Amino acid sequence: MASIIKNRAIVNDDWSVVRPAEDGALPAVSELPAGKVIVPLALWQAERDALVAARRAADIGVWLAPDNEPADIVSDFDKLALIAVDFPVFRDGRGYSIGRLLRERYGYTGELRAIGDVLRDQITFMFRCGFDAYALRADKDINDALKAFDDFSVQYQGAVDTSPLFRRRAAQAGAAKVPA
Template sequence: MPLIIKHNQVIEDKWQLLGSDCSIEEALLASQPIVPLTLWQNYATELKQLTKLGIWLDSHETIEEIVGDLPHFSLVALNFPTFTDGRHFSSARLLRERYAYSSEVRAIGDVLRDQLFFMQRCGFDAYAVRADRCPHDALISLTEFSVCYQGAADSPEPLFRRRALQSA
């Protein structure tokens, strides 16, 4: 099983990420599939029968395409096709803040150590680090900063408000 970072620890991944060309049969046979958006759009009725279901969105696909279906997903994976494509940072924040999605939000694709801390601030809680990188090494990046000034999905209050609450 591949390793992922989830809730600040390296664990074995029990989910099966299906490719964009997978069939409905493959999805129904998998124990915990993460299906592409197009498969969901074409076979939502059949896929709703699964007890554990994840969906993945490519960088050009938006959260608004699945908002009404979020209760059906135990996991939303957001694909970063290249290190420089940051569109899904906004998607993760929308999931957490606008749509109150509380299940797993996973980064997949070209995910590198340098991004993890900022992904966590946007609402990601799981990371499938690129295959040629060590997830144990990448995990360290989540603890490299001890204080954040701005509010974000992981800590909505800015530092000056957090300090004011502590001194009150």
């Protein structure tokens, strides 16, 4: 069984990512593997009712490609156990924006997983955009990647995980001036 990083720990991954065939064809619902599956948004949109009827909500996740619109899935948050965002190549950063949109604009609070070409160098930045689970590329060392959370001790910019440093310092200065 493969492992992923989830909530800053290495855990077994019991999910199967379903990909379209080489020609772009999507599998039928009856052809999906048993157990928990993460299906492409196109399959979810085409077969939502059949997927919901065939599986428990705890066993269904959807993955978004870089050119998918996260707003298309907002009304289905309650039907999904997780949302994954595909990073097809290291240099494609659109997934970061999708993560922030899901967390900040659309209020998604469930598991947000990075899949595809996920490398150690990206994990800190993905975390700052709201990701809490990471399926590393198969040829990478997951134990080494876990150390990425300790690479930076201070974040200057604001993001999903913290406000900008100048605001944190101003809040500390204001708290210090309040008489006891």
